[in-house]
Amino acid sequence: MLTTLAVANYRSLRDLVIPLGRLTLVTGANGSGKTSLYRALRLLAETAQGRLIATLAQEGGFTSTLWAGPETISRTMRQGRVPIQGGPRSKPISLALGFAGDAYGYAIDLGMPSPENPFPLDPVIKGEAMWTGERLSRSSLFAERRNALVRLRMSDSGVWREAMDALSPFDSMVTHCADPADGFELLSMRERMRDWRFYDALRTDPDAPARRPGIHTYTPVLASDGADLAAALATIRAIGDARTLDETIEAAFPGSRLLDDPAGLRLRQHGLLRPLGPTELSDGTLRFLLLVAALLSPRPPELMVLNEPEASLHPSLMPPLAHLLKTAARQTQIVLVSHSAALIAALRETGCCEEVRLEKSFGETAAPDCESPAWTWPKR
Numbered sequence: 001m002l003t004t005l006a007v008a009n010y011r012s013l014r015d016l017v018i019p020l021g022r023l024t025l026v027t028g029a030n031g032s033g034k035t036s037l038y039r040a041l042r043l044l045a046e047t048a049q050g051r052l053i054a055t056l057a058q059e060g061g062f063t064s065t066l067w068a069g070p071e072t073i074s075r076t077m078r079q080g081r082v083p084i085q086g087g088p089r090s091k092p093i094s095l096a097l098g099f100a101g102d103a104y105g106y107a108i109d110l111g112m113p114s115p116e117n118p119f120p121l122d123p124v125i126k127g128e129a130m131w132t133g134e135r136l137s138r139s140s141l142f143a144e145r146r147n148a149l150v151r152l153r154m155s156d157s158g159v160w161r162e163a164m165d166a167l168s169p170f171d172s173m174v175t176h177c178a179d180p181a182d183g184f185e186l187l188s189m190r191e192r193m194r195d196w197r198f199y200d201a202l203r204t205d206p207d208a209p210a211r212r213p214g215i216h217t218y219t220p221v222l223a224s225d226g227a228d229l230a231a232a233l234a235t236i237r238a239i240g241d242a243r244t245l246d247e248t249i250e251a252a253f254p255g256s257r258l259l260d261d262p263a264g265l266r267l268r269q270h271g272l273l274r275p276l277g278p279t280e281l282s283d284g285t286l287r288f289l290l291l292v293a294a295l296l297s298p299r300p301p302e303l304m305v306l307n308e309p310e311a312s313l314h315p316s317l318m319p320p321l322a323h324l325l326k327t328a329a330r331q332t333q334i335v336l337v338s339h340s341a342a343l344i345a346a347l348r349e350t351g352c353c354e355e356v357r358l359e360k361s362f363g364e365t366a367a368p369d370c371e372s373p374a375w376t377w378p379k380r
């Protein structure tokens, strides 16, 4: 399980270190930094897929995603005695992301390319570190990258070995030095990160992928766009927790039942003579079914991250959704971003979530109610 997420100089997250629990609810007003936190986790997952730099480029490039405020906000600036201003930098430009858990931790540090770099808009990877346990230290470190040089510590002898001396500044050691023989820990971490799942803006409009006809094939993981909803629900019924599936649908839509129809998704609803298919379901009903399919996956990932899942759901659906989240959190760690008062209240009622409330102060996201876990960034 991940216990800490750390972000530096990414959008409004200038210096944020937050604790993560089994089920973490991230809340906050509009513009407080919730989606930035979701994206920071997503960028870490993209690192394991070799797509970090490309994803940053899609977000507008390094200079757009880099913290746009001053390097530090002094006390006199906060008191309004001097204007917010930049001044000479004391440290190099760095956008850094990292996490730690009970098994291992990882951090990556991105910086400005040198003037001769042919891709001046892309950041370069300046450093990476992987360690065992919750805190980076000289004794817990076992894989380290500084610019193009990667060193690994042998788990049996404890001796450091140079694994690569010319790693491209756009490639991560997580994808390029994960070797089954001597980079086994990197490989195992990479595979676990590749399994993290993200659900954001699951579409329910008339052209939504989830409304297209779909046949029942073995689908233990719902696609991130929900295109294989029918198959994912049928797979839960066949090899997963069919009872919770039926109970959740009954709690959300009393008298309704999902039918086992190989032709696709069919929902029998109270009072109707025939079941309805995916093109006929309401936006809220379809979204709820998408969340059920994601959360009851028969192959639960280590981590699932949901961004504002409650959009278009009526407040009456929040208690069944909260119950479903609580059930899913027994198998998978969940980070949930939401500003729905109804969902927050329903989750508090379950008593199983830890809350991280974000707030913006001087353009910077802070989590004033939680104690920041201890965190050390790798050295450049």
Ligand SMILES: Nc1ncnc2c1ncn2[C@@H]1O[C@H](COP(=O)(O)OP(=O)(O)OP(=O)(O)O)[C@@H](O)[C@H]1O
Binding pocket: 010, 011, 012, 028, 029, 030, 031, 032, 033, 034, 035, 036, 037, 063, 064, 065, 066, 067, 068, 069, 339, 363
């Ligand atoms: N490079 C940057 N530097 C500093 N702040 C930035 C940067 N890019 C975006 N921001 C600001 O970061 C803030 C957080 O945005 P984010 O999308 O995470 O908010 P949110 O909490 O998800 O809000 P909403 O509830 O409206 O979706 C916004 O106010 C945005 O203006």
Ligand SMILES: [Mg+2]
Binding pocket: 034, 035, 036
């Ligand atoms: Mg948002």
